[in-house]
Amino acid sequence: MSEFQQKCTLLARDCLAPDVVRLTFQAPKIAVTARPGQFVMVRVIDGLDPLLRRPFSIHRSSADGTISLLFKVIGKGTEILAQRCVGDQLDLVGPLGKGFDFSGEQPVCLIGGGMGIAPLLFLAEQLEQSGRETQKDHVLLGARNKDELAPLAEEFSALGYAVQLASDDGSVGHKGFIPDLLDFVLPSVEQVYTCGPHLMMENIVGQCQQAEVSCQVSLETHMACGMGACLGCTVHGKRGLVHVCKQGPVFNADVLAWGEI
Amino acid sequence: MSEFQQKCTLLARDCLAPDVVRLTFQAPKIAVTARPGQFVMVRVIDGLDPLLRRPFSIHRSSADGTISLLFKVIGKGTEILAQRCVGDQLDLVGPLGKGFDFSGEQPVCLIGGGMGIAPLLFLAEQLEQSGRETQKDHVLLGARNKDELAPLAEEFSALGYAVQLASDDGSVGHKGFIPDLLDFVLPSVEQVYTCGPHLMMENIVGQCQQAEVSCQVSLETHMACGMGACLGCTVHGKRGLVHVCKQGPVFNADVLAWGEI
């Protein structure tokens, strides 16, 4: 495993919803090494405010040396990032962390909530490229509304997956919570991959445990360094604290102490 | 006297030289009230680094409600300011300070060195609009080279002034120091207005005192507030310290203690 610090040119900036942005960077070294579930630390500005880099999952990584990030504007850092112009050079460090383990051949289910969808597209693409029959795999995506979901859903569909949607306002798919959809899917899959809001993941992990289906989750915590140096990114594991940036962000759900995280 | 805090839209951004930029803002309230020699405090960024506003002389102020600033990129703040895009909204406070006194009718000489030229164009325009015969007035401008001087010189010429130039590299006009040109001009003027590097102004003030020509200078100091509240912007006057932002930036040269400033 190797990571790089690179000045990366911003190649494209698409707004999927008013506050949901997809950025594509020229990042050859990162793109070549990245695996689904890994992330990058982005310096959103050259100045000192905000000071720390921001972590984002790699949403797409392409053989042409580009990577994409998909994120929602929620605070100072993402606001600045969303306003960077095509042509700007940003300083990225990555790929970082431990990604998804997707060596199996049995049907799987990818479950993304909100921006948790970001790493799953990269995973979906890699799964598809491994030559499997993606029609047997399931993709469940949830977000606030149709605007946010539609463009992403199409990209999963284009890869051949059976995609089901849930939206908070019912503007597309099931109105409500994504885990509601899981009942019907769990019996036919051997592995669940999920990323999204904590409550959603907790619920999914519970269902998986009952159904005895293996589940990998991608976690978010506040990170100062992203590479195991600050020890700031801990969460409670069953056998003590674990560091999300190095031991994760993807964990086998069983190792985590869900009640305390 | 009244000052305003306004979000001002950046209307135009011209590069006069690689590191010399002119910005024009929609700033109706400031434009209407501004007098030559006054300045604005500009918040170059919404974040907290850099924290303080940056002071810039009003370079032009027009009846259509716009003001222009002319500045050189020398550090963090000016670098960011130079990169702001047309359409951006910047927070300006102004007009601030005491400007030039230009009530007299006798021939005058305007002497600008480097970015010290900025406030003099506004002064030259107002003098011209007051209906005087600008051919009898002199304008001496100095800067590093022709690139920096030519566009500005033309604007003074267009107003009818007799313009003489000096450049460090001799690429236009006299090769060397602007004060060298003053000998020939001083006998024919009653009032000198100057803004520029400290050494240049000190030399000019000396020549004016010898020739018994009144001289007004515009000073620069580090400023935290620009409106008389922080007491940070002091320089040595003959009768104790003076505050540049409130008692200046334009001073009658006689009140300042030139050796100590």
Added chain:
Amino acid sequence: MKEDYMNPAEEIVLCTGPDVRVQIGSLALRNPVMTASGTFGYAREFENLVDLERLGAIVVKGISLQPKPGNPPPRVVETACGMLNAIGLENVGVDRFIAGKMKYLRSLTTPVVVNILGDSVEEYGEIARRLDGVEGVAALEVNISCPNVKKGGVAFGTMPEMAARVTEAVREASGLPLIVKLSPNVTDIVLMAKAVEEAGADAVSLINTLIGMAIDPMSRKPRLANVIGGLSGPAIKPVALRMVWQVAQAVALPVIGIGGITTADDAVEFMLAGASAIQVGTANFYDPSAAENIVQGITGYLQQQGEDRLVDIIGTLKTGMA
């Protein structure tokens, strides 16, 4: 004149919204937002930019017995998210202050707090005496971060006994509400707060500036003529908030929080930590509308949190594990 950012709907909120009044001892404030000493001049400097009648209180630049010329320039320098100042307490002296500045200040309905400083215990007492009974002075704030000339220049604010003696001297000399402003440059600020509480203070305000320094690598000279100066601004907010929290838990006096406050959220942080009011300092420089915006933002916060009265949130920080 201040650009009018508010629309009529927001205006109405101000009239019918939550109760944001607070009390600092006997001093009643219409809202908790004060301007900090040395960062708001004598208020008139801001009259065109800020609606002074919207502020909770105004603390004027520190006043000494005799006029002080202050330090030689340069006196201010920017630092990362902060600034250093070594103004050197330039001011016109208490008599010219009363004669020259109070008339305008009296014309405002906003309470005026006079920040005072001295070289000796006696001098503090004497300034307080001269200000006692001056119409329009609502309270005194005692800056104890000044060097005690008789004790070799050690700041009054770094030794509990000296701070207590200053407090007593001012207490004796004046019946005005007495706020003692603490220095953060100490090992244990709680000790200082307790000392001035026992000595008769009605409230404490904190923090004054941290001592700092900056150097110009090119000239190899300090960036301030005075070499060292006071660090203020957002950079120091975490330290200020910690000290306010520690002091608020340890004393019964009302605490006024100061340090890097720029937004309503900042102000709320201090109030949750136990401050009954706050002061806006350096922010007045980079955003003259900061104090006014904070007043409005606090109202918005209370509405969002479903609280009717600001006093109900003071010190309600949840530190338990729950």
Added chain:
Amino acid sequence: MKEDYMNPAEEIVLCTGPDVRVQIGSLALRNPVMTASGTFGYAREFENLVDLERLGAIVVKGISLQPKPGNPPPRVVETACGMLNAIGLENVGVDRFIAGKMKYLRSLTTPVVVNILGDSVEEYGEIARRLDGVEGVAALEVNISCPNVKKGGVAFGTMPEMAARVTEAVREASGLPLIVKLSPNVTDIVLMAKAVEEAGADAVSLINTLIGMAIDPMSRKPRLANVIGGLSGPAIKPVALRMVWQVAQAVALPVIGIGGITTADDAVEFMLAGASAIQVGTANFYDPSAAENIVQGITGYLQQQGEDRLVDIIGTLKTGMA
């Protein structure tokens, strides 16, 4: 792997340029740029991003006698130009450190400084004893900002006597060069520096973090589970620089400057103020190449200033009026 920003011309400069070697007591460094404890892990974390052989020295994460799990999350929060951390000194303990981490560290030619911490004077001594004679350990840095459990949790670094006793205990237990790392949360850091100088320290490093706090207004909870934490980053640089300047004037020991250093100019400021070396801390997080860039930038500075040897600029701040 680090993106190669340097062109060949610059490479040559590094070979033929000014002499940037410095000496910390008996410890000779190829350049003055060290990485600060707790911000560079055990160095290996950065092996792909930084050429570790270019650093002056590496200070590893603080080591205690027994393994420590550290504090519950959240442990870090960003502040204006800074960050707060309450890691709680998580580490594997001295024995596992020696067994598990030293092998890699020994493979580097860069000197390794081990930062140690304890709950009691005895514990400091014991860790020092276990590290004494371990191959590859070039020096000890003693973190005295930890609470003395026997003295009700008051930090060793806030009382001169306690700091002196820790220093003596380590001095007795080990022949390694001994750096004592001072806490800035004191009224008079010079007193602390003198106390550890007398107690046998070979050098002092400063500053450790300032104690700070942050609150989330929405949840009304502290942003750190531990409530308070250590403030680091550019925000604290002015305070650090002031303390380094004060200490460098007062003691004969070499001083190592720490606090907010991000650029070569920052490093130079500390050296002009009297530091013989510097440590890069929080900057490693937001710019992993910071330390390496500083090494290069210092060389550039010396060339620009026409200086042949870095040691000639140490403490050359011009504070006179001239």
